[in-house]
Amino acid sequence: MNLAKEKPFKSNGAKNQELSKIFYSIAEFLEMDKVPFKPQAYEKAAVAIETLEENIENIYKKGGLKVLEEIPGVGKSIAEKIAEYLKTGKIKYYEEFRKKLPIDIEEITKVEGLGARKAKVLYEKLRIKNLAELERAARLGKIRNITGFGEKTEKNILEGVAFVKRSKGRFLLGYILPQAREVYKKLEGLKEVEKIDMVGSLRRMKETIGDVDFLIISENPEPVMDFFVTLPGVIKIWAKGKTKASVRVGMGFDPVKKISNGVNMDVRVVPRKSYGAALQYFTGSKEHNIHLRKIAIEKGLKLNEYGLFSSKGAAPAGGQGPASGGRGAKMISGENEKDIYKILGLAWIPPELRENQGEIEAALRRVRQTHRRQAQDKPSGLPKIIGYNDIKGDLHCHSNWTRAQNSIGEIAEAAIKMGYGYIGISDHTKFLRIEAGLDEKQLLKQREEIRNLNTKYQILNTKFRILHGCEANILADGSIDIKDEALAKLDYVIAGAHSQFKMPRGQMTARIIRAIENPNVDIISHPTGRLLQKRNEYQIDFDKILRAAKLNGTILEIDAFPDRLDLNDINIRKAKKAGVKMVINTDAHNINHLRYMELGIAQARRGWAEKNDVINTRPVEKLMEFFK
């Protein structure tokens, strides 16, 4: 490969992200001018482009405007704007908005309670263009005097600004989940709480979480609300009504951002007969729900958070009290979420798949497939995604042979407690001096300790095995920092890039591929190198990586560490499609990290991965067959 010809790319899908941001902004600008319907059209296009698998430049190069228009939500007008952007780097329509209203709309609307309309007023009255100017105006007490605003709004803006500045609004799933579960348990313990579920992005196990949502059945919601807003840790009550309350909970110290932090939590109480509908509704995603409602409408039904209704004689929205489908509408379903999907002609869809990324179409295929024999084990076109109990062992654990905390014996004990059949020790190797990486000699020595421990388990008749691996380094040229003879003696070899992340795309791709082709390398760890909220993925041609992995039988890791979750959902789906096997590992540096496995499984589920796609769902003998 001629590396000199390759220029560094901004990112694989940089244009996709840039365009989707522009279209989101156009939607906001149109919203400011109270233009009807166009904002939603632009937003829909923005979502479609943002989640597109393929690079939009390639799509345009291949098929021109015609093919762009095949993207759902993209018609003639938006396709032309995409082409304009790809050709000139600008969109005139957007630039004109920006000239008229030079507002950093993306930043300002991140502030809780501020949308496009208010942002426009703030600009017209006070020339506020960005977060810093917003904060200054609020501090000086200028905002309270504007019609439509007041003292409370001003105070909320100040708090909102502080929040955006501190956290950029989202939290890692791995750090939120334990906090959310604690609150869940407290609420669950109330005698007034008949049933409770976590909903929203937390139920969908998204890699980052904006806020925590709980759904509750209660005949007597007021004490629940009172309890919720006075929970220890609540630092702010945003809203408190009879059926809905919203608070900010302080979370102590955030180890990643090194600041003290808080997360918003919402509680919503619904009657039992509507619980399933509400569960569906509040789980989202928004796009999934919109699609579902449309299916309801096609069937002459109406779906909202209170239930599924026959829409015959339905009154216009807002005309009726709660728990209603409108005048004369009859409630068909609502208590059970599965029933709602069923009545709509769909197989039940696991929350992790609810992103309107084809899962509804797949679930629809149920009807056709039930006529076939295979209906029983595969009731729909949906994948039978990997389960949270399917993992038999963790192959990426660091021990105190390097700078991690626990001994190999301690890690093994923890793994046995988790019900695993094996654990893989994969310490860093010598290139990573900062981690006290092992050299060939030390690896051989480590092998002895592992052999001794395994002998002990045999004698005790414990059905458990420690596998000996390492996480070697892929050097800049794609070679490995440990000699082949030493690698060949290990049970398996993980290789990962831990340095020089800013290489040009072609060079980085070649580097990783060389490692994939190495006859001693079995697994590529955290294949794209991103760190959530910290570092973007390095530049690689992932399709080329997949082809090489498939050809060489090299396995790609889904690293479950909270700020990695790498591969991400889109890449997992691609890998599955390409027939590339994956392994879900925690990258544990102490035994408490072993519990992050759940995050990796969630990620695999969101990537539509099935048990068969993931090698460590297999018992140790079958597992070993995947190693070179």
Add this chain to the structure above:
DNA sequence: GCCGTTTTCGGCCCGACTGTTTTCAGTCG
């Protein structure tokens, strides 16, 4: 602006809560 096995025109998901108003717009999910 997009979309179409009911429509190339006429629809677009919809309800709760807040803060401001004095009957409702804006925001959120």
